[in-house]
Amino acid sequence: MIFYKFLIKRAIEAFLVIMAELIIVFYLANIAAPNPASVWAGPEASPEQIQIVTELYHLNQPWYIQLYYYLGNFFTGKWGISPLYQTPVISLIEEYLPVTIELAIIALILKIILEISLGILSALKPNGLLDNSIRVVYTITRSAPPFIVALLLLLILSYYFHVFPSSYYMNPILALHESKFYIQIGGHKYYFWFIDNMPILNSLLVGDIPAFVSALDHSILPALALTLFGFGGIVRLTRNSMLEVLNTDYIKTARAKGLKERIVITRHALRNALLSSITLISVIFAGLMQGSLVVETIFNYYGIGYLVAESLLNLDTPTLIAATVVITIVVVISNLVADISYALLDPRIREAL
Numbered sequence: 367m368i369f370y371k372f373l374i375k376r377a378i379e380a381f382l383v384i385m386a387e388l389i390i391v392f393y394l395a396n397i398a399a400p401n402p403a404s405v406w407a408g409p410e411a412s413p414e415q416i417q418i419v420t421e422l423y424h425l426n427q428p429w430y431i432q433l434y435y436y437l438g439n440f441f442t443g444k445w446g447i448s449p450l451y452q453t454p455v456i457s458l459i460e461e462y463l464p465v466t467i468e469l470a471i472i473a474l475i476l477k478i479i480l481e482i483s484l485g486i487l488s489a490l491k492p493n494g495l496l497d498n499s500i501r502v503v504y505t506i507t508r509s510a511p512p513f514i515v516a517l518l519l520l521l522i523l524s525y526y527f528h529v530f531p532s533s534y535y536m537n538p539i540l541a542l543h544e545s546k547f548y549i550q551i552g553g554h555k556y557y558f559w560f561i562d563n564m565p566i567l568n569s570l571l572v573g574d575i576p577a578f579v580s581a582l583d584h585s586i587l588p589a590l591a592l593t594l595f596g597f598g599g600i601v602r603l604t605r606n607s608m609l610e611v612l613n614t615d616y617i618k619t620a621r622a623k624g625l626k627e628r629i630v631i632t633r634h635a636l637r638n639a640l641l642s643s644i645t646l647i648s649v650i651f652a653g654l655m656q657g658s659l660v661v662e663t664i665f666n667y668y669g670i671g672y673l674v675a676e677s678l679l680n681l682d683t684p685t686l687i688a689a690t691v692v693i694t695i696v697v698v699i700s701n702l703v704a705d706i707s708y709a710l711l712d713p714r715i716r717e718a719l
Contacts, residue, residue: 369709372709373706376702376705376706377702380698380699380701380702383694383698384691384694384695384698387690387691387694388437388440388687388691388694389433391686391687391690391691392429392432392433392436392687393429393433395683395686395687396429396432396683398681399681399683401420401425401426402425402449402681402683403416403417403419403420403423403425404416405449405680405681406419406423406449406681406682407419407449419449423446423684436687443456444456445459445684445688446684446688447684448677448682448684448685449680449681449682449684450676450677450680450682450685451682451685455684455685455688456688458673458685458688458689459670459688459689459692460560460563461563462563462668462669462670462672462673462689463563463669463670463692464560464561464562464563464564465535465563465564465565465667465668465669465670466655466658466662466669466670466671467560467564467696468564468565468566468567468585469535469585469588469589469592469658469661469662469667469669470592470651470654470655470658471651472566472585472589473589473590473592473593473595473654474647474650474651474654476589476590476593477593477597477600477650477654478600478643478647480593481597481598481599481600481601481604482600482601482604482640482643484500484504484601484604485600485601485602485603485604485605485607485608485643486604486605486608486631486636487500488500488501488601488604488605489604489605489606489608489609489612489639490608490631492605492609497605500601504597504598504601504602505598507594507597507598508596508597508598508599512591512594512595512657512660512661513660513664515591515594515595516588516591516660516661516664516665517664519587519590519591519594520532520587520591520664520665523587524587530583530584530586530587531583531584531587532587532665532666533584533665533666533667534584534666534667534668535565535581535584535585535667535668535669536565536569536577536580536581536584537577537580537584565577565581565584565585566578566581566582566585569581584667585667587665588661588662588664588665588667591661591664591665592654592657592658592661595653595654595657595660595661596650596653596657599646599650600643600646600650603642603643603646604639604640604643607638607639607640607641607642607643608635608636608639610639611634611635611638611639612635616634617630617634617635620634644707645704645707645708646704647704648700648701648703648704648707649700649701649704651700652696652697652700652701652704655693655696655697655700656693656697657671658670658671658693659671659674659675662675663675670689670692670693671693673685673689674686674689674690674693677689
């Protein structure tokens with residue numbers, strides 16, 4: 367019962383954070399472009415057309431009145447029409463969000479494998495040459511601004527050595543396919559649009575190998591840049607957890623029984639040390655979603671981070687607000703999952719509830 371109260375409390379807090387972020391972004395967008403009707407109507411728009419746009423979006427009224435109308439439409443999925451793309455904003459979200467989710471998942475997998483491996487290696491020979499070298503590397507990458515890391519990867523691996531493509535999420539001559547996967551309810555077919563807009567997964571499921579190879583090839587460089595975003599947190603945590611576990615009595619007992627060091631590390635020490643790292647996965651995923659803004663803009667990767675940048679530069683306020691709120695929702699849900707994971711996996715937190 368206490369856990370359910372904890373869950374409800376966290377859910378309410380998450381909702382309030384999302385609403386607060388929506389209001390702040392709406393207000394800041396209103397300050398940046400108090401009356402963007404002329405931009406939205408187009409360079410050749412007549413005064414009458416500009417007036418129509420002004421009245422349609424209530425731009426002639428105070429920002430809080432505009433917010434009132436916006437909130438009324440927001441909860442029903444009516445997020446407006448993008449002046450830049452001339453299409454419903456919710457359609458843009460459906461198209462761009464899955465691309466970023468897929469990229470973040472790839473980066474998360476790379477990050478977990480790379481950082482946990484380095485953390486284990488550091489713990490096996492603490493304060494040795496390898497341990498110190500690993501700490502220097504992750505300190506440098508963690509300290510460097512994300513856009514510098516992304517630009518260096520782009521410069522070295524794309525422009526100089528031509529190892530990976532420099533932009534887009536797949537070869538432009540290739541295209542995504544309509545999904546063959548759907549559920550049928552009451553005579554209506556409901557397609558999995560989320561899968562349709564994931565380049566790698568979409569091409570793999572429909573069996574388009576050239577598109578799959580192209581999408582995978584185009585994703586490696588931005589995924590690597592995203593992997594290095596905030597690099598080192600799991601390395602430190604895994605290293606410290608491993609060192610703590612390796613000094614416990616049951617590890618000493620396992621060694622005293624004559625078990626091979628490999629078995630002691632993999633079956634006993636690693637399993638317990640990874641618990642703290644696993645609970646960080648949701649938080650890390652949230653950080654990767656936030657980092658997508660920089661990475662996707664630099665690599666011209668058409669995800670929701672790229673959409674935010676484009677809408678900001680072109681004063682596309684409806685798209686900017688919606689895309690920013692959607693990113694916030696993903697981040698807040700990820701943090702909520704992390705809180706629940708902590709409560710479920712850590713007995714000390716469960717007892718404190």
